[in-house]
Amino acid sequence: MVDGSQVAMRVPFWDSFWQRAWDVIGSINWETVAAVVAALVASVALVYSVRAARRQNVLPVFLELIREFREPTFKSHVDYVLTKLEDRAPDASVGIKRLPKSAQQHVLPVQYYFNLLGQLRHSRFISAIEISSTMGGSVIETWRVLAPYVYAERATSGDTLYLGFYEDLAARITALGPIALRRKLNLATSPPPN
Numbered sequence: 001m002v003d004g005s006q007v008a009m010r011v012p013f014w015d016s017f018w019q020r021a022w023d024v025i026g027s028i029n030w031e032t033v034a035a036v037v038a039a040l041v042a043s044v045a046l047v048y049s050v051r052a053a054r055r056q057n058v059l060p061v062f063l064e065l066i067r068e069f070r071e072p073t074f075k076s077h078v079d080y081v082l083t084k085l086e087d088r089a090p091d092a093s094v095g096i097k098r099l100p101k102s103a104q105q106h107v108l109p110v111q112y113y114f115n116l117l118g119q120l121r122h123s124r125f126i127s128a129i130e131i132s133s134t135m136g137g138s139v140i141e142t143w144r145v146l147a148p149y150v151y152a153e154r155a156t157s158g159d160t161l162y163l164g165f166y167e168d169l170a171a172r173i174t175a176l177g178p179i180a181l182r183r184k185l186n187l188a189t190s191p192p193p194n
Helices: 004-027 030-070 072-083 101-122 128-157 164-185
Strands: none
Touching (some): 030 072, 030 101, 030 128, 072 128, 101 164
């Protein structure tokens, strides 16, 4: 059972607590709080606007890169790397820069093209998902063929970052895989009827 003195002791505590809380709330400069909140909202809006503008500026570039990827000349370079390079230059230890000129004319456009895509991905202009959905197979397959040549070139030249963006892109697309890509793209399926 609670006697009256104990109840009386609790009430002043709560009264003083609420009084202190109201004193703190009353001492806040609400104009400053509103200004800070407005500045935060404006900052967030600015970040999103800059990102949107950045993406709008890179869209024409990405569309041009897709067009170039589909050009017969570039397709012939990719085909050479995938089907003929290892037969025509079987010694990968020569690296890239010591390949025969006939091989370089096919290898260099492919490696520089995919390295540029890797740089755009690294700079967050485009995502690995976007690249993977349009040309991921070619990135992975050409990297698998060119990797021994690239690693030999790095060892000879001492440039450990040589085509690093290309390698990073290939690694990210490989790690993504087709199942995760389908899920991230939120693609529906429509199997044929039985």
